[in-house]
Amino acid sequence: MGLDGLARLHGLFAAYKPPGLKWKHLRDTVELQLLKGLNAGKRPASEHRVRFLLGPVEGSEEKELTLTATSVPTLIDHPLVRGPAFTSLKIGMGHRLDAQASGVLVLGVGRGRRLLTDMYNAHLTKDYTVHGLLGKATDDFCEDGRLVEKTTYDHVTREKLERILSLIQGSHQKALVMYSNADLQTQEAYEMAVSGVLRPMNKSPMLVTGIRCLQFAPPEFLLEVQCMHETQKQLRRLVHEIGLELKSTAVCTQVRRTRDGFFTLDDALLRTQWDLPSIQDAIQSAAPRVAAELEKNLRPGLGTQ
């Protein structure tokens, strides 16, 4: 099972990173669990070797020891001599999440690591839910950072917030068109922009393609953000800036990634599911979707250069 298990372990899968866990620890834990599963499988049968051993010959009168040829298993492949069959696995990481953020994290095993680069080059958007708290400002925009300022927030209403959000979306839309290097005078680029497919296919600063308010219960509010080329710190800074625009202050209490490209929360594996059979199943079920999406995104003609 060891080698067959390894054969089925090539591809992409998504794990749910809980808050408080560093992404590197997650990768190391997944690697350890996979190695445990692979080493528990059957090893290939050991080779035999002919050796001449001393032994009594049956049916002879004298009690003499003579050499007889016997086939003995060699000890080179014995598990207690060689050690475990698998000692390391190559696992690659998709878009990173910092320690306090949580959510969908894409990992690639074996040949799937090449698909990770393809996924990066496809420049797909990601979905986040961001929880914010009005009334205070800290130095690192998180709730437990050093407090810088405290303000009132009674004057903040849902309409004001939504007005600010639409302003942000508008300005990012302009930046989106600029960074995609598309000439909007052409029919093709115009159609793409209308259908929402237009996006930059090379490096650019953080771009928010969509932002809306899901819940507003002062002092807390919940935003849903679709963005690309972001880091979680920039998302927290966004919350801070929204607070400033509202003439109050805000910090970010939780950043959670709900979708990374085509991997959603339903595909993400929880901590209890980080073992060999669940990961193999996840890779199998995600494989057709991954292939279809990457094929669609890397087809020539869709690039906006």
Next chain:
Amino acid sequence: MFTCFMQTFLELLQGVDLSKIEKHPDAANLLLRLDFEKDIKQILLFLKDLGIEDNQLGTFLTKNYAIFSEDLENLKTRVAYLLSKNFSKVDIAQMVRNAPFLLSFSVERLDNRLGFFQKELELGVKKTRDLVIRLPRLLTGSLEPVKENMKVYRLELGFKHKEIQHMITKIPKMLTASKRKITETFDYVHNVMCIPHHIIVKFPQVFNSRLFKVKERHLFLAYLGRAQYDPGKPNYISLDKLVSVPDEIFCEEMAKASVQDFEKFLKTL
């Protein structure tokens, strides 16, 4: 040549993990220089006499292969010393099995260690003996972390001496746990879950469990409104059950929800 030597080794004692011994730099030299008749056989017979079974010898020797270079007389003196301290033969066999390096320590060192634990913990002679039998690693490991942890429990976490004694007799592993883990666990349990000292003393298992498990389960119960840790009130949930039961029983009995709901909740954290 090494393979031929290993064949005799393996035929006699199944279970010695040579791949692990190979990782130590001087092991190979030591083992090849031994003569079977003189050194190995006597020490093996001595260990079997002590009460270690054949199948347990394998794991023992994987950890402490250097025991073959010890003098048989020294080993006998150390066992006699332990017997004189009223450890029974069965207890000594169990201690040696759990802490393979025990017999490689000299009598003075063992004496110092036992004396330290008796003075530091101020438990009676019998309780110290039971503690050491349960966790013989205390005698073979370093003493600095234990001193550090005792200070943490007393000064930083604010437990009284009697409370620390009670917790240690229940969970001896607390003495060797890492300081960061202890402080983080206590911080969460005392400040976030609002559990007072006297209840933590009754359930010290919470220091032995993973912090993320405690956090996840507590947040789920709080979300459902079932986070009741006061024994006086109804629907009380005890700390030891919170950390020790598997997920299915936790969901069914304490949270009264399904495992799918728990998983959905975990994905919202």
